[in-house]
Amino acid sequence: MDQKIVTCLMFSGQAEEAIRFYTSVFSPAEIEQIVPQENGIMFHATFRLKGQRLMAIDNHIDHHEFTPAMSLCVTCDTEEEIDRVFERLSQSGKVLVPLGSYPFSKKFAWVEDQYGVSWQLSLG
Structure with a gap:
């Protein structure tokens, strides 16, 4: 069954660049469809x-x-995954909560990436 609610991210001219970045960070990941405007944007x-x-x-x-x-x-499946995802998303971004152990999660971080999107990462 497909999702009934889908998160939509609105960018100011960087949407394709951002989704290509995100699909290189996470696995599994895929771009399903890109619909361009006439001017190629x-x-x-x-x-x-x-x-x-x-x-x-x-x-x-x-x-x-x-x-x-x-x-x-x-939710990341392994420590290697959370470390890698944290590293990639925090490059050129901003760490809001450092990667570490917290009472609510063995390993957790909160980062704002280079596009301004906020990500909470936890080890599952």
Whole structure:
């Protein structure tokens, strides 16, 4: 059964670059569809990260910032995976909560990536 609610990320001209980055960070991952506008700028895309379907769009009219008030929570299967994902997402980004052990998780981190998207990572 397909998801009934799908998270949609709106970028200001970087959507295709961002989803290509995300699909290189997570596994399994795939780009399902990219629908370009006539001028070659991405209009709409669907992609999957670890089985979760997401959408991305580009908005060239208004600029909207992402905020950590809404984040994507990812459960990593191994320590190698959480270390690798944390490293990739925090490059050119910002660490909001350092990777470490916390009362609620053996290993957890919260990062804002280079595109401004907020990610909570935990070891499953």
